Amino acid sequence: LGQTIYYQESIDSTQKKAHQLAYDNCPEGTLVIAEEQTSGRGRMTRSWHSPKYSGIWMSIILRPNLPPQQAPQFTLLAAVAVVQALEEVCGLNPEIKWPNDILINGKKVTGILTELQAESDKINSIIIGIGMNVNSKQEDFPEELQKIATSVAIEKGKIVSRSSIIQKILEKLELYYHLYMEKGFGPIKLLWEGYAISIGREIIARTITGTIEGKAIGITNDGVLKIEDSSGRIHEIYSADIEIQGN
Ligand code: BTN
Numbered sequence: 001l002g003q004t005i006y007y008q009e010s011i012d013s014t015q016k017k018a019h020q021l022a023y024d025n026c027p028e029g030t031l032v033i034a035e036e037q038t039s040g041r042g043r044m045t046r047s048w049h050s051p052k053y054s055g056i057w058m059s060i061i062l063r064p065n066l067p068p069q070q071a072p073q074f075t076l077l078a079a080v081a082v083v084q085a086l087e088e089v090c091g092l093n094p095e096i097k098w099p100n101d102i103l104i105n106g107k108k109v110t111g112i113l114t115e116l117q118a119e120s121d122k123i124n125s126i127i128i129g130i131g132m133n134v135n136s137k138q139e140d141f142p143e144e145l146q147k148i149a150t151s152v153a154i155e156k157g158k159i160v161s162r163s164s165i166i167q168k169i170l171e172k173l174e175l176y177y178h179l180y181m182e183k184g185f186g187p188i189k190l191l192w193e194g195y196a197i198s199i200g201r202e203i204i205a206r207t208i209t210g211t212i213e214g215k216a217i218g219i220t221n222d223g224v225l226k227i228e229d230s231s232g233r234i235h236e237i238y239s240a241d242i243e244i245q246g247n
Contacts, residue, residue, distance in 0.1 A: 001029040001060060001177070002170045010036045010052070015113060015129040018059035022117055022125035026061060031170070033058040040131060043113055044208075044241065048131050049142060054151070056132040056162050060170075061125050062177065068118040071126055072223040072238065073185045075100045075114040076192045078128045081172035082110050083195050089168045090152055090160055095197045098216070098225050098242055102132075103197070107150035109133055130169065134162050185221060193219070198242055203227065205240040212237065 004027050011017060011034040018032045037057050040048030050057045062074065079100045086092045086102070086109070094102045094109060102110035113129040133141075133151035141149050152160045180188055193199060198216045205212045205227060214229035225237040 001062075001174045002031040003027065004030040006030065006032045008034045010034060010038060012039045013037050013041050014057055014059040015041055015115065015127060018061055018127045018129070019115070019117070022061045022127060028061065028063040030061045031058060032060075033166070041113065041129070042111055042131075044239070048111065049145060050131060051136065051140065054136040054140065055134050056130065056166055056169075058166065059127055059129040060173065061127055063125055064123055064177075064181065066123050067121055068116055068123055069222060070185075071114065071116045071118075071123060072099070073180070073188065074126050074128060075112060076219070076223045077176050077180055077188050078112050078114065078130065078173065080188060080191045080195065081169055081176055082112065082130060082132070084172050085165055085168035086110075086152070089165050090156055092152070092155055094195070096192065096195045097244070098196060098198045098219070099223070099239075104150055104155045108148055109150050109152060109155070128173075132165065134165065135159050185223070189219065189221070189223070198225075198244055202245040204243040204245065205235075205237050206243070207237060207240040212240075216242075 014032040014034050034057050036052035037050035040050035042048040079096045082102055083094045086094050092104055094104050097103055100112035101108050110132040115127045117124040135153045136151040138154055203216045212227055212235050214227040217226050217228050219225055227235045
């Protein structure tokens, strides 16, 4: 991965660029990376704060020969790669909040956005967007993020090299991509569960169609979250914002 790199000092969104490149049949593993995004995108139509030089804003294009239903598994695969990169390069102990928020001490340090280009029953490209706050100081975050966001530097108490983290993320993504293609989702699911904080907890899941309260009891083999409500009914959630209760 990362043999072909598309680098720009300033870009609207690496994710948007990656979609274009994928559509134009760029090589698998193409990395789109920028120092700054002027309209970074988050999950659920939110924007993503991506100031110059202080974070990692990148998108990677994969082309697994798989049915589109398996795409959510790549979100979890990417989360495992990012967590391990932060452990190994920075000595931090991040946790994952389903599906793919990476938290340190309860605050978000990285967001992952996995998107798909598919043709009928086959994945054409999976675009994995990773946004990591690396060297921002707490006061650099806009007010609405102050309480919920953190950076690698805040947690480490010193400035950290972005390139060493980028390298390690790519190395881990490649490792787990190969493992996935050889052995399927099972080993990735186990690793992911080892880092997950939401499983076994009472949560509120806000989806576009409504809110579900209950206990997060696990993920399915597709990477979908299972919630058991107070009447014992099991809900499968594909996309939502999760609030963990009792914090
Ligand atoms: C989230 O909402 O948690 C996901 C945030 C993903 C942000 C990254 S930054 C690189 C890539 N380009 C974008 O426009 N978004 C993703």
